Amino acid sequence: xxxxxxxxxxxxxxxxxxxxxxxxxxxxxxxxxxxxxxxxxxxxxxxxxxxxxxxxxxxxxxxxxxxxxxxxxxxxxxxxxxxxxxxxxxxxxxxxxxxxxxxxxxxxxxxxxxxxxxxxxxxxxxxxxxxxxxxxxxxxxxxxxxxxxxxxxxxxxxxxxxxxxxxxxxxx
Amino acid sequence: xxxxxxxxxxxxxxxxxxxxxxxxxxxxxxxxxxxxxxxxxxxxxxxxxxxxxxxxxxxxxxxxxxxxxxxxxxxxxxxxxxxxxxxxxxxxxxxxxxxxxxxxxxxxxxxxxxxxxxxxxxxxxxxxxxxxxxxxxxxxxxxxxxxxxxxxxxxxxxxxxxxxxxxxxxxxxxxxxxxxxxxxxxxx
Numbered sequence: 001x002x003x004x005x006x007x008x009x010x011x012x013x014x015x016x017x018x019x020x021x022x023x024x025x026x027x028x029x030x031x032x033x034x035x036x037x038x039x040x041x042x043x044x045x046x047x048x049x050x051x052x053x054x055x056x057x058x059x060x061x062x063x064x065x066x067x068x069x070x071x072x073x074x075x076x077x078x079x080x081x082x083x084x085x086x087x088x089x090x091x092x093x094x095x096x097x098x099x100x101x102x103x104x105x106x107x108x109x110x111x112x113x114x115x116x117x118x119x120x121x122x123x124x125x126x127x128x129x130x131x132x133x134x135x136x137x138x139x140x141x142x143x144x145x146x147x148x149x150x151x152x153x154x155x156x157x158x159x160x161x162x163x164x165x166x167x168x169x170x171x172x
Numbered sequence: 173x174x175x176x177x178x179x180x181x182x183x184x185x186x187x188x189x190x191x192x193x194x195x196x197x198x199x200x201x202x203x204x205x206x207x208x209x210x211x212x213x214x215x216x217x218x219x220x221x222x223x224x225x226x227x228x229x230x231x232x233x234x235x236x237x238x239x240x241x242x243x244x245x246x247x248x249x250x251x252x253x254x255x256x257x258x259x260x261x262x263x264x265x266x267x268x269x270x271x272x273x274x275x276x277x278x279x280x281x282x283x284x285x286x287x288x289x290x291x292x293x294x295x296x297x298x299x300x301x302x303x304x305x306x307x308x309x310x311x312x313x314x315x316x317x318x319x320x321x322x323x324x325x326x327x328x329x330x331x332x333x334x335x336x337x338x339x340x341x342x343x344x345x346x347x348x349x350x351x352x353x354x355x356x357x358x359x360x
Contacts, residue, residue, distance in 0.1 A: 084188055084189065085189075086189035111177070111178060114178065114182055115178065115182070118179075118181075118182055126185065127185075130182070130185045130186045130188070130189060131189050133186050134186050134187075134188075134189030134190050135189070137190065137194060137198065138189075138190055138191055138194045139191070139193075139194060140194070140197065141197065142197045142200045142201055145197055145198060145201050146201050146202075149201065149205075151201055151202050151205075152202070153201075153202065154202050154203050154204075155200075155202075155203065
């Protein structure tokens, strides 16, 4: 049983401490497992600190998302391949990600949140952020993708020539 | 964190939501992403095999993934049916054509054919709606096939109506030709 008022202290990779409600952490498979492994009394307030390999700034974003989604049903419904779609991101989530677009390092923030969601095993957040990145690159050219993903072309001239040949074949 | 630091497992999850032409483009962004896409392809193929779904030969699969707009050889695809099931056309002298698939039921793509005058020919092209006959979306996204069923009716003078049919398989050219998805009838 989860006590909604119970709180958990999380220590981040950069040494910060954040105390959050169990109502939020129940969505994180990683934190729930850590609490179970500690075998502590569920009534202990607050629990011993759970170390998470996520920096403070990213954890704050994760907590913001968890707060909005605190009442989401658990376990997170796994979708079949046929049911997967990228255009069903809830409006609040879209606005949440949109806020990062004002930041200079919007892509970095997105990667950081994807990685944090994976590490903390928050399936809903992981799905939403992966869809967001997929939506950004779907339908783009190779050059546009490099720009979005901030990647350098590391193909050799010979490989590029081969790619051009392939593209010509497709375009014809 | 640069995108190329994302582990392959996370890229696989992102690729779930990318369409096939985009996956092909991603494979041309960098060596690492090319490796991720290739591995993803391997995973998809493995999943097909685990489900007992017959796949085309490796050469055809490779060709298919590397050239999303490339038409595939009809005979080869009919022989190595990517769906692991026989899709056959059953023309009849009834005024409806239908396509049957031997996997627990029929998929009707019927078209009422109007009465033809003697020696008149009509060609009717159908485009199969894969999902309506139970072929999973992820497979459609992966292989992007399009099967066009073309039926020809010919009423021969005094010899009844002669019906012949053929089935063609080609790759989707992106999704940029919506006109190809409409069924049409014309008189030759």
